[in-house]
Amino acid sequence: MADVAVVRADVLAWFDVHARDLPWRAPDRTPWGVLVSEVMLQQTPVVRVEPAWRAWLERWPTPGDLAAAPTSDVLRAWDRLGYPRRALRLQECARTVVERHGGVLPDDEATLLALPGVGPYTAAAVRAFAFGRRSVVLDTNVRRVLARLVAGEALPAPAQTAAETRLAAAWVPDDDATAARWSAASMELGALVCTARSPRCDACPVADRCRWLAAGRPGDLHAHRRRTQAWTGTDRQARGRVMALLRDALGPVPHDAVAAVWPDATQLARCLDALVADGLVARDDAPGDAPDPDAATYRLPH
DNA sequence: AACACGGGGCC
DNA sequence: GGCCCAGTGTT
Missing domain, CATH: 1.10.10 (Arc Repressor Mutant, subunit A)
Known part of the structure; x- marks a missing residue:
């Protein structure tokens, strides 16, 4: 357990130096802006989201603005981010925030979870990144970091397990501010260093405590079960x-x-x-x- | 638990 | 050409 605290501290220190300057992390961002970023980032890479997010928030800064927009404009502005149902749900979300919460984004997880397009990940992420509160933010990056660091496996299982959720929860610090930073830091480590394809273990702040690296970076246990989604002709x-x-x-x-x-x-x-x-x-x-x-x-x- | 749901970029 | 990307909603 002392080990957890030390590893966490090293990841947090690394994050202080290497965190990207993403616009939804800027001091002038709003909670709504954070939610918009999280929805856009559901299955779309950061590099493609960043310009879209800037244009979107400039055009529709608040839930009320998006709620009042023609849906055709919303779908056109979504452009090629993919999965356009997310754009539809984001507008439904804006309208729900206006109707149910007076245009103010709620800050508790259960209420966030009830919004259209907001699932367990996004509710936890908004809670942490928009409001600075403790929550268990478990995305593909954090899952991979913990799979390697703690379980010694190349990649997490195809489907998230209850054991993973418990493990992730045990790693989140108790106090709000540090917990929110840990969530951002562990995600960032997965996005920049502990990547799926070619991890940069030489640049990892906790390489000396990583069970996967210690085991000689064994291959993916679940490789035979993964099935790539077909595309052409679908x-x-x-x-x-x-x-x-x-x-x-x-x-x-x-x-x-x-x-x-x-x-x-x-x-x-x-x-x-x-x-x-x-x-x-x-x-x-x-x-x-x-x-x-x-x-x-x-x-x-x- | 398994599926459907876009699109682009990288190896 | 396979794999991956800050997942969610439905069955």
Whole structure:
């Protein structure tokens, strides 16, 4: 246990020197800005989020601003960050904050967790990074750092386990300020040094206490169970093509023009139905008594 | 517990 | 071409 305190102190000291100057860490950031950054960073790398975050917060600085925006503007501003449902949920989140909390982001974890698009990670991250309070922030970086440092494994299990959560909680310092710094520091170590692909153990502040390094950096135990998500020819690729088309369109797009971006008509029809059901796309039927899918037009929702 | 869900960059 | 990225919501 004394070991934990020493390792933690070394990581914190490393963070004091090596922390990146990210805009959502600047002194003038707002809690809402922190939440926006966390949602954008859900599966999108920092380098791509940074410029998008600056433009987004300049355009919609508060929950009230985003709540009042046309959804089509929100989806266009999201651009190619990926998983556009996050943009939709971020606006729903803004509207919920306005309606339920008077436009002020709540600071307790359970209330944050109840917001659209906010799951266990984001609720804990906002609690720590926006409000400086103790929480167990367990993302892919922290999972990997602890897997190597403590468990001596190359990578964490594909799915997060209860044991991991307990371990992570045991590593979070008791007091709010240090806990929040530890959360940022352990994530940063995973992002900059203890990376998934080619870890820079020579630059690691706790390399001398790392069980994985001591064991000679053995390979991934779970490699045989990991299954990469398919991409080419999938519904996700088809949906992406449609969204890109509608983002760039100035007005409603006729069905024929939509069909031109995807060769498989059956698959496209299924994806369009799903996009409409998800609220990412609006379909306007042509005037007449029998709605004809081929005569409909498509656009981003208002 | 398993799946669906974008997009880009790196090895 | 496989792998990874500050995950969430649904089934």
